[in-house]
Amino acid sequence: MADAMTPTAAHGHPDYLSENKGLWNWLTTVDHKRIGLMYLWSVTAFMIIGGLLALVIRLELLTPRQTIMSAELYNRAFTLHGAIMTFLVIIPAIPAILGNFALPLLLGAKDVAFPRLNLASLYVYWIGAAMAVSTLLLGGVDTGWTFYTPYSTTTGGGVSMMVLAAFVLGFSSIFTGLNFIATTHKLRAPGMGWFQLPLFVWGMYSTAIIQILATPVLGITLLLLVMERVFHIGIFDPQLGGDPVLFQHFFWFYSHPAVYIMILPAMAVMSEVIPTFSKKSIFGYKAIAFSSVAIALLGFLVWAHHMFVAGMSLFAGAIFSFLTFFIAIPSAIKVFNWIATMWRGSIDLKVPMLYAINFLLIFTIGGLTGLFLASLSTDVHLHDTYFVVSHFHYVMAGSNMLALLAGLHYWWPKMYGRMYNNTLATIACTLIFIGFNATFLPQFVMGSRGMPRRYYNYLEQFQTMHVASTIGSWILAAGLFLALATLLASLRKPKDAVPNPWNGRTFEWEAGSPPITHNFEHTPVCIYSPYDYREHPVPIAEEEKSAH
């Protein structure tokens, strides 16, 4: 992006990993890169916990009736799986790991706007995580991650604690979002206008809008739920004149936009990885940028599509269904733009690109199955069946996890200054793709055949598909563990990564691998478009002149 290549450590500054070693220095750091890494390992830990819970769930579902645990335990298991995966894994995953690590680098900034708030967000995350895990000691939570009233106000166990944990985790998410918006506005490198922002930044920015606007409503919803449990304030209790379905409005006003907190960052990663490995300018920069914002804003208008069968009125149902469909348009635009980016490029099938291609395929399925659910009459049949479970695993577990892995493999050399074993990582990627589809494709079929979700016991007729799904989950787990092991193994080598291993054009590749604490030896200046892959890039200023 800038003219000069800064060689690593030319001035003799140690990189951010080597400087000020020691646990205490890490725990008190305000360096966005270190915070990103601490998020990485925290989230990975919870992903493993959540994933093991998923394996346990799948094992229980191997046979009808009791296989390895009781109904009560099963209900606690899927609730904890859902809550951990959403609140502790996927919402922080890409923004807090890759966003924290890469966003200031991509902007050519020294840090995020509020570094100490950034560290606070990590601590808040840890507190929330500790609270969530502590519910295990309080007897577990058996409400499902959606906490629907009146079940959640009447059941025992650690519901209040889990709800407060989600409340606390909300703040962590708000802090991150707030930081990203302020950073994008105020800390861009000289010369970097809005349309020279790398698209990753646009994606993070749109995500942050949702984090800021929606998360507080989740906060107040959860507080109301706790109040209902402790004080019986009555708002969700039909016997006291309240309305249990009102809770669902409150919950989904946050949680639908929240699903775009999960996918927009994934799309943001795609917009970096695909041009880099196609060695070609991103196709339709503005369309992708505006689609991100459009998805973020439209996402606020459709929440009640989760409630089509909850006794909603005909009109309300029709309006919410109608609006839901509009989100498919910006999503479609993005998918086609990415494919067009690959068209006539020079496609290098390195590991991040493989993950990106897998993402495209899996997101196509995940997104299009959303249309079954957005359409009124088919949703009536499919609501709360395994079809929905499969839909959201395709978009959350599939798309987001693949994008996280793509981004991780993409920026890994930057993070740790080391290259991983390409062959092993490719095998892992293949296993994940096969395992993922083997796990979740059968779930579409059993769902449309009527298998309800959150069922510990099921009718014999569904067993074949449950068995297939369970076996798939083992392949998937094997792939994920292999991917993790490959990355970890690379850490035992000396640092061998060059500053720009993939020939990327964005600023982070001008910093060292790994970068120094303040990122750049010299503040970079934005002269070329971040996606100009020509042999002789044309400065933006000239390009604009010739356009007139």
Next chain:
Amino acid sequence: MNWFRDFLLPKSAASNTGDVDGLFMFITWLTVFFFFFNGGLIWYAVRKWRRRSNDDITPHITHDTKLEIIWSVIPLIVVMFIFFWGFRGYVRAWVVPNDALEIVVTGKKWVWEFEYPDGSRSLNDLHVPLNKPVKLVMHSEDVIHSFFVPAFRIKRDVIPGRYTELWFTATEPGVHQVYCTEYCGKGHSDMLARIFADTPEQYEVFLREGDEQVRKMPLKELGKLVYENKGCATCHSIDGTRGQGPSLKAIYGQQITDAAGKSHTIDANYIRESILNPQASVVAGYEPIMPTFQGLLREREILGMIEYIKSLQ
């Protein structure tokens, strides 16, 4: 391609499913198409433009407005089409025919209770006549449940403090599975029910003698069920205390005097008459307020009642 539909969806057994199935298959094919379309494009691109050397030169293409408009407008048309199709099916499922048979459904942890227009009730088994619209008026006694019949493609939440409705016309005779699809706790996955879509003959039998559950029940138990479910309990106690009506405890074989001064022995015939034609002899000291149960109790239920009263010694 019918095998594919039959693989994905349970066999349809109600009148309104055609719309849903058609749309379902349409979106299925759309998904399959786009999966292979996108996959094909990617595959082609990767085959054709795989990186040969690090100095590959690529064209500098930033956008193509015409193309981008095309691939925004086509999905827009497609989704609007889907919306209207889905909306049509939803409206059809929404508007209940006036002549529908009304059945009141109560969901509670973790059973379904059905109440027929004649006041008889059953647990987890619902009998409906074939080819007649049936309307379910549903409510819950505790948490939210959801009534789901895959073969009819219908589902609606069952909510405490409020009634919701659902209707269908069964077109396939036989037994259809009902699930609870709103998570409601420990017994959620066992909160199942069955809908028996009866041919006219079967339905006749059901109306006359009750469902299988009732037909198999010992008389005494059936009597107890009737006592609890048909409202006897609101006026008659079984522990000897006086209510709006005399207690039923230990009355069998007793002598009583009615308001007209005639005396009767309480035997099977007397009980039968008291139920079917209560005003024929009103027990002294009571108002003649007992309603007749003519037509509301089946013959076997009356026999059960007699046995039950006999047992209350």
Next chain:
Amino acid sequence: MSNHAADHAHEITGPRTYSLILLALLVLTIITVAAARFDFGSMNTVVAILIASIKGSLVALYFMHLRHDRFNAVIFVLGLFFLAVFLIWTLFDISTRKTVLPGNLKQAPQAFPGAPLNKPIRPSTGQPLGAPPAP
């Protein structure tokens, strides 16, 4: 956006304006109280909200300097906009819900604290349901 910053630093509103705004706010407070004693029928709440919004705008525009702060004003209004969406659409659903009743009930059973719990009425008997029989 950031380049505007320096120029605005000197646009300092003085005590005079602030005092006038304070006066306006106090007067509006009196008007709210007065308006509350007056019956506008179904418009009562609307009038109250309207006056509150005028007051709120004064605070935001003058005391919080949104008058000179276009960008932050956009952010703030965006927040209010989505809050309005939340309120209006939730109310819309709740107010258009279909009231379903079993054939023999004319009116939905009402529930309130203190009163017996909201036991649904059993159509055949017109009586509230008793304790659920064991399955």
Next chain:
Amino acid sequence: MSDSTTTVQTDRHAHAHPPGLQHHFTNMTQQFEAAKLGMWLFLVTEVLLFGGLFVGYGIMHSKHPEAFVAAHHHLDWRLGALNTIVLLLSSFTMVMGVWAAQTGQRKKLIAFLLLTVFLALVFMGVKYVEYSHKFHEGLLPGKFYSHQGDTVPGQFMFFSFYFMMTGLHGIHVLLGIVAILWITFRAWRGHFSAQYYGPVDITGLYWHLVDLIWIYLFPLMYLIS
């Protein structure tokens, strides 16, 4: 908020940084604008947090209008109005404090800030009177409601909202008092000048939002009919 109020970081490049400028900003204006933007974003989250309660209140009010109207007669609108005036005055003194900071008048700044704190304490005092009165009559939230002689059933729900909303607001007032005291302390230490007054401005924004919320709470709680 706290990020803008941080002390100088030791910078390896050892440029001559103005006091109060953090290492990753290039100049004071940039830092001030960023902090202000951050504060506004935070205020938006506050609006939506309270907004959720307002939505809940609005819906329950429309569901049980008689109960809410009957219940609100237990509130004394005169105390509510008094508190409204107190908060408006405090907003005024706060903004005057910001003005004093902008014009570099340290003494006036401290005076106005202390005045603001004083008014905030008056507000809390009045709230204390109101609350103890409610406690006394058993007008408590949810299951603790023990008031006798209600004519319309369902009045308890009004008080659930009353306590949640004024309670959350009260917590914000308390936090505001702490923040203003901290700013006063820093003003007293001479941290601020006509060039560097960001933290005062930002605390002011927060305080005005607390006022703004009360402006809506007052008619909705005390004056409904």
